[in-house]
Amino acid sequence: MSTDSSVQHNQLSTGPGERAVRVEEILRSLPEVDESTPLAVQLAEDTRRRVSLQGLQFPHPDRTRIITVANQKGGVGKTTSTVNLAAALAQGGLSVLVIDSDPQGNASTALGVDHRAGIPSVYDVLVNEEPLSYAITQCPDLENLLVVPATIDLSGAEIELVSLVSRETRLRRAVDEYVLEREQAGLPRLDYILVDCPPSLGLLTLNAFVTGREVLIPIQCEYYALEGLSQLLKTITMIQQHLNPELHVSTILLTMFDARTNLAQQVAQEVRDHFGEQTLETTIPRSVRISEAPSYGQSVVTYEPTSTGALAYRQAAYELAVRN
Numbered sequence: 001m002s003t004d005s006s007v008q009h010n011q012l013s014t015g016p017g018e019r020a021v022r023v024e025e026i027l028r029s030l031p032e033v034d035e036s037t038p039l040a041v042q043l044a045e046d047t048r049r050r051v052s053l054q055g056l057q058f059p060h061p062d063r064t065r066i067i068t069v070a071n072q073k074g075g076v077g078k079t080t081s082t083v084n085l086a087a088a089l090a091q092g093g094l095s096v097l098v099i100d101s102d103p104q105g106n107a108s109t110a111l112g113v114d115h116r117a118g119i120p121s122v123y124d125v126l127v128n129e130e131p132l133s134y135a136i137t138q139c140p141d142l143e144n145l146l147v148v149p150a151t152i153d154l155s156g157a158e159i160e161l162v163s164l165v166s167r168e169t170r171l172r173r174a175v176d177e178y179v180l181e182r183e184q185a186g187l188p189r190l191d192y193i194l195v196d197c198p199p200s201l202g203l204l205t206l207n208a209f210v211t212g213r214e215v216l217i218p219i220q221c222e223y224y225a226l227e228g229l230s231q232l233l234k235t236i237t238m239i240q241q242h243l244n245p246e247l248h249v250s251t252i253l254l255t256m257f258d259a260r261t262n263l264a265q266q267v268a269q270e271v272r273d274h275f276g277e278q279t280l281e282t283t284i285p286r287s288v289r290i291s292e293a294p295s296y297g298q299s300v301v302t303y304e305p306t307s308t309g310a311l312a313y314r315q316a317a318y319e320l321a322v323r324n
Ligand SMILES: Nc1ncnc2c1ncn2[C@@H]1O[C@H](COP(=O)(O)OP(=O)(O)OP(=O)(O)O)[C@@H](O)[C@H]1O
Pocket: 073, 074, 075, 076, 077, 078, 079, 080, 081, 102, 104, 106, 197, 198, 199, 255, 256, 257, 284, 285, 286, 287, 288, 290, 291, 292, 309
């Protein structure tokens, strides 16, 4: 079942047409799987994914896609999905910026960037009206992945913003100006900007909704998954009507999916029944590798690229890029 990745890589580092033929050949050469053994099925799925994703260049979107990753429910996989999709898109050859808009700073930790109190961060952009470039830093693991970190200073921003002018549109203005600034400086266009939100519908999330053109909602496959979703959708509709007509829910990602439980299957089915078009086919399994990667200051995609969890995020990122 296991395949030599360096051999595969050499076989796959050719032009796109030839590459597709080689991938087909390798996939056809894989042995038949005993469907009655879940582990064998999983290994076969991972091998298929590894072969088809190896060295794959993702398509560039026509314009910068700005995606807000939100769900006011806590711990559903917003941050994990933001950093891993971003890392996978960057690994696929795209130019990506992550904006950490959560005072917890989890996305900054997971991408290995400094976020001690006082360093240039999204707080300075929102409250002090600094340009986005003031706070941008480089993810140490991936050359084409930029990060605007969040520090603990951001925890005061919800209150500080209340009395400031244009409090809902501050991030949007900074992002739009930065995109223009890059264009004028002749820098390559950003393909993706992903904004990670805190678990609330306060001013930080509102700013992220006004900035994004798309919303990606991670949904954890558990009993309470759909509770609170109608409030989230109402808020998005309100923003769309009053502040950002382009905003729409483009993507739903099922996270922490455990195929062995009926409950996870039922929740996934219910989400697909309601949001068939938006829900990615790829689901993210519950995986120890995914949860331990942040403690190494890494996304799972760079920490353990061939693990089941990393392959799932890489596949989900490819699906996101292709669906454009
Ligand atoms: N697929 C997964 N498998 C195992 N653990 C996961 C997975 N996805 C996320 N986790 C873990 O679940 C916890 C919550 O995930 P995460 O921080 O991404 O959620 P969140 O929605 O951003 O949370 P918050 O609302 O606090 O911002 C983390 O400890 C994370 O490591």
